[in-house]
Amino acid sequence: MSELSARDPELADVLDAELRRRSSQLDLLAGENFASPAVRAVLAGPLGDKYAEGYPGHRHHTGCAQADAAELLAVRRARTLFGADHANVQPYSGTTAVLAAYAALLRPGDAVLAMSLQHGGHLTHGSAANFSGRWFEFTGYGVRESDGLVDLDQVRDLARALRPKAIMAGAISYPRALDWAAFRSIADEVGAYLVADASQTLGLVAGGVLSSPVPYADVVCGVTHKLLGGPRGGLLLCTEELAERVDRAVFPFTQGGPAMNQIAAKALVLGLAAGPEYADYARRTVINAQTLAEALGREGLRPLTGGTDTHLVTADARPLRLTGREVEQRCERVGLLLGTCAVPFDQAPPTSASGVRLGTAGVTTQGMGQAEMNELAVLVGRAVRAAGSAEEQLVAAEVRVMAERFPVDEPENS
Numbered sequence: 166m167s168e169l170s171a172r173d174p175e176l177a178d179v180l181d182a183e184l185r186r187r188s189s190q191l192d193l194l195a196g197e198n199f200a201s202p203a204v205r206a207v208l209a210g211p212l213g214d215k216y217a218e219g220y221p222g223h224r225h226h227t228g229c230a231q232a233d234a235a236e237l238l239a240v241r242r243a244r245t246l247f248g249a250d251h252a253n254v255q256p257y258s259g260t261t262a263v264l265a266a267y268a269a270l271l272r273p274g275d276a277v278l279a280m281s282l283q284h285g286g287h288l289t290h291g292s293a294a295n296f297s298g299r300w301f302e303f304t305g306y307g308v309r310e311s312d313g314l315v316d317l318d319q320v321r322d323l324a325r326a327l328r329p330k331a332i333m334a335g336a337i338s339y340p341r342a343l344d345w346a347a348f349r350s351i352a353d354e355v356g357a358y359l360v361a362d363a364s365q366t367l368g369l370v371a372g373g374v375l376s377s378p379v380p381y382a383d384v385v386c387g388v389t390h391k392l393l394g395g396p397r398g399g400l401l402l403c404t405e406e407l408a409e410r411v412d413r414a415v416f417p418f419t420q421g422g423p424a425m426n427q428i429a430a431k432a433l434v435l436g437l438a439a440g441p442e443y444a445d446y447a448r449r450t451v452i453n454a455q456t457l458a459e460a461l462g463r464e465g466l467r468p469l470t471g472g473t474d475t476h477l478v479t480a481d482a483r484p485l486r487l488t489g490r491e492v493e494q495r496c497e498r499v500g501l502l503l504g505t506c507a508v509p510f511d512q513a514p515p516t517s518a519s520g521v522r523l524g525t526a527g528v529t530t531q532g533m534g535q536a537e538m539n540e541l542a543v544l545v546g547r548a549v550r551a552a553g554s555a556e557e558q559l560v561a562a563e564v565r566v567m568a569e570r571f572p573v574d575e576p577e578n579s
């Protein structure tokens with residue numbers, strides 16, 4: 166970064182501080198992972214400058230031979246990895262992937278059935294603060310109070326009553342596998358499209374740990390920066406029949422020139438995700454999450470649904486007589502990063518999140534295993550109880566020592 170320090174010392178300081186931050190904290194944020202030095206090298210490479218509106222072979226700009234080659238690689242690898250008829254690798258993010266999926270299938274005002282935000286749905290699944298809630302008529306389904314699992318009877322009843330144009334299956338804060346076949350049969354019964362938002366879990370599908378939505382859904386939305394450990398960005402998979410509509414919905418309908426460096430980096434991780442090393446990573450990530458869920462339960466954070474099938478752990482903080490926000494803040498004070506989530510059927514207003522949400526994608530990338538998950542849960546428990554006391558400094562020191570034991574793989578010149 167010496168070139169940058171000479172030209173812009175103020176910004177160089179920010180980036181240096183960020184490197185120090187991430188090498189001294191422990192990151193259990195559910196959506197985060199660490200991109201490898203190879204991914205970061207591709208992102209910094211020459212394709213970032215190239216304008217390539219359109220698709221390979223049909224660009225609005227000249228000089229696109231390498232842009233075409235990179236995108237064709239990414240598309241081919243995505244199709245092979247997920248067994249999909251068609252892939253579009255241009256979405257800038259998960260949100261724009263979902264936006265394009267809706268644009269391909271829906272008209273403003275259409276009815277859509279999706280997981281309610283209180284029960285784990287994403288902002289793009291009908292939040293009033295998001296385009297989804299503004300432009301479509303969303304109705305939310307949820308989980309059962311008894312076991313916290315998706316209430317498929319409720320999904321079916323709502324689908325029969327509302328005849329939605331699309332059913333969205335997928336969530337941001339739901340730690341369990343979804344029954345794609347059941348969603349498909351409900352969608353078929355009412356003549357709805359089935360959209361799967363697998364942004365959280367697509368990497369586990371690639372790694373063979375979770376069953377794939379691809380054979381069931383009309384359109385699958387995903388991202389490459391979460392479990393896949395790739396560049397920040399989105400991805401769409403669909404049937405041959407919808408290929409042209411999906412492509413047009415991405416460009417020119419919702420996006421302009423694609424980020425070609427991002428697409429090249431997607432090609433890299435989509436290739437790596439087909440290998441045995443990645444399958445092993447996916448398997449270890451889930452075992453780590455299961456171990457973490459159990460260990461957090463011993464610290465008084467009760468795992469929702471009783472455990473997890475994924476990299477996600479959601480837990481109720483109420484047994485500790487704390488809000489999720491308080492747990493999050495006490496943990497941050499010692500360098501432990503985790504997030505909050507709503508607890509379904511919670512009486513408290515949705516703003517005071519009663520739960521916490523954690524993920525094991527990053528710590529597994531760092532090489533941690535089950536022993537470390539137990540250590541992390543104990544650190545979380547101590548951080549929560551230590552708040553404001555002298556013990557807090559001791560916990561913070563232990564967090565730093567643990568972070569040093571598992572350094573993030575940074576490119577040499579960073």
Ligand SMILES: *Cc1c(COP(=O)(O)O)cnc(C)c1O
Pocket residue numbers: 196257258259260261263287289335336337362363364365388398
């Ligand atoms: C992460 C996520 C998104 C949004 O992805 P961004 O890249 O942050 O826009 C959408 N849906 C689900 C289910 C997600 O997990």
